Amino acid sequence: MTTRNAVVSLVAALVVVSVLAPAAAWSAGAQGQQQQERQGLVVESLDAPGAATPNSTITVNATISNPTSQELTEEVAFRLVGDDQDIVERQSVTVGPDGTTSVSFTLETTNFGTGDYIHGVTTANSSQFAQLDVTTDADVSFDEQESDGTQVTVDEVFVPEGGYVTIHDQRLLEGDALGSVIGVSSYLEPGFHEDVDVTLFDVPGAQFQTSELTESQVLFAMPHLETNNDRTYDFVSSNGSADGPYTVEGEAVTSPAPVTVANGTAGGGADGGTSTPDAGTDEPTGTATETEFGGADDGETTGTEIVDAGGDENETTGTETGSPSLVAELGSGN
Structure with missing residues (x-):
């Protein structure tokens, strides 16, 4: 799909203005040790549309895994940012020991302007995100x-x-x-x-x-x-x-x-x-x-x-595990 240079700038801006996750309040000496000890839910995969029309419905699916030997219940968040939109939705998700589950978020693009957005799913210590092009133009990647x-x-x-x-x-x-x-x-x-x-x-x-x-x-x-x-x-x-x-x-x-x-x-x-x-x-x-x-x-x-049409440039923009800055970026919001 079409190259979106604005996405890189948008990601950088999000990191700068994001509200830090609670982990950022830990003392510098204890933070690394506590992060290492704390294993939580992980975003294993993300299935998110790369394009949508204004005033339509999109669905984002993610697979969440639990790499620990005990049942975990955590908040899983979806966030979309771009243009004048900043949307956050959260779900409480429970996953059994060494298990996986699926989560789904549905979003209406009502009043969205055409242009580039970023949307993703995050847990407390991992995230995946993708580009979304809100457009009325057809596109294809072969x-x-x-x-x-x-x-x-x-x-x-x-x-x-x-x-x-x-x-x-x-x-x-x-x-x-x-x-x-x-x-x-x-x-x-x-x-x-x-x-x-x-x-x-x-x-x-x-x-x-x-x-x-x-x-x-x-x-x-x-x-x-x-x-x-x-x-x-x-x-x-x-x-x-x-x-x-x-x-x-x-x-x-x-x-x-x-x-x-x-x-x-x-x-x-x-x-x-x-x-x-x-x-x-x-x-x-x-x-x-x-x-x-x-x-x-x-x-x-x-x-x-x-x-x-430009080949396969609409690839997932990135995956982060154990990255407090990106977790805060995608997961924060009121």
């Missing part, structure tokens, strides 16, 4: 991977109005928007999705001469709208007049990734598995840097540039 030739996985896709994520081969760069579609996901509800599996060579309206990739090559993930409310991907069968791609400033959002086919041959382009739209009309053409897409709303064909 990482390098190995495939059996019949399926690929899109790491992250954000479809603000719902829709699909499609997979295109390199004919997309030649302007063949319809014929380059070799895979499409099932319908995706509005919001942020992770690890979306896409079956290849099973696209409504397309006919293929193969059922699997036989060459390793670069493929492109591209989010598409649902424009005619039938929850069926109709871009190919409508000759590009329905279910067109999400665009940002007139540019289709894409993410390329090298896909290695197990037991396949080295490639680099289309592998002969060509598709023919059933619609039978002229396919759009363009230059190596432009692709013609059907209009999402009016069925007209317009020239749309392809733009790389």
